[in-house]
Amino acid sequence: MGLPCFFIRLAGCNLHCRYCDTEYARSGGTEEEISALIDLWKDSRVSLVQVTGGEPLLQPGVYPLMEGLLDAGASVLLETNGSVPLNQVPWKVVKVVDIKTPGSGMEESWHEENLRWLAGYDQLKFVLTSRQDYEWACSQVRRLNLNSYCNVLFSAAWNTLPPSVLADWIVEDRMAVRFQLQLHKVLWGEKTAH
Numbered sequence: 140m141g142l143p144c145f146f147i148r149l150a151g152c153n154l155h156c157r158y159c160d161t162e163y164a165r166s167g168g169t170e171e172e173i174s175a176l177i178d179l180w181k182d183s184r185v186s187l188v189q190v191t192g193g194e195p196l197l198q199p200g201v202y203p204l205m206e207g208l209l210d211a212g213a214s215v216l217l218e219t220n221g222s223v224p225l226n227q228v229p230w231k232v233v234k235v236v237d238i239k240t241p242g243s244g245m246e247e248s249w250h251e252e253n254l255r256w257l258a259g260y261d262q263l264k265f266v267l268t269s270r271q272d273y274e275w276a277c278s279q280v281r282r283l284n285l286n287s288y289c290n291v292l293f294s295a296a297w298n299t300l301p302p303s304v305l306a307d308w309i310v311e312d313r314m315a316v317r318f319q320l321q322l323h324k325v326l327w328g329e330k331t332a333h
């Protein structure tokens with residue numbers, strides 16, 4: 140968080156989270172050549188690129204896109220909703236994988252086998268809407284021993300759970316998770332997307 144980053148947002152999503160802040164990315168979009176996207180990234184002069192959505196793994200072209208960005212020297216992050224198998228994602232890509240909570244309405248979407256495809260530098264992320272979500276997430280961290288796979292992030296859903304309340308809970312419970320803030324919204328307001 141905090142590093143300048145070039146975003147490639149792929150259209151389309153298979154989920155319908157209650158708090159979705161990128162409704163515009165769930166459909167539509169424009170067709171682009173992979174080489175053109177890589178050229179745009181090069182022109183940006185930013186080394187870090189994030190491939191996100193929608194759900195980016197729904198488009199088969201995402202794999203040659205990630206390979207092409209890596210070959211061109213980019214540091215590549217992939218943000219995915221956790222419902223699609225990660226087995227084809229190149230190992231050099233840092234994966235930021237959601238585990239959807241009951242508050243999202245999509246808690247059945249988590250593809251648990253994805254734990255097999257995580258590396259220590261990847262991140263598992265819970266976006267939390269309530270105390271009930273927080274307790275559910277804590278129970279998943281313990282049940283699946285998630286800290287043994289990679290970094291675990293707890294983030295507060297914007298305008299739903301005050302970030303300071305979540306931070307207090309994490310400290311009180313001594314949870315070994317990283318608190319995450321939607322920094323772009325703090326800086327530029329709630330109309331900016333993740």
Ligand code: SF4
Nearest residue numbers: 152154156159193220
């Ligand atoms: S996975 Fe992301 S883009 Fe899809 S509905 Fe949920 S928040 Fe929106």
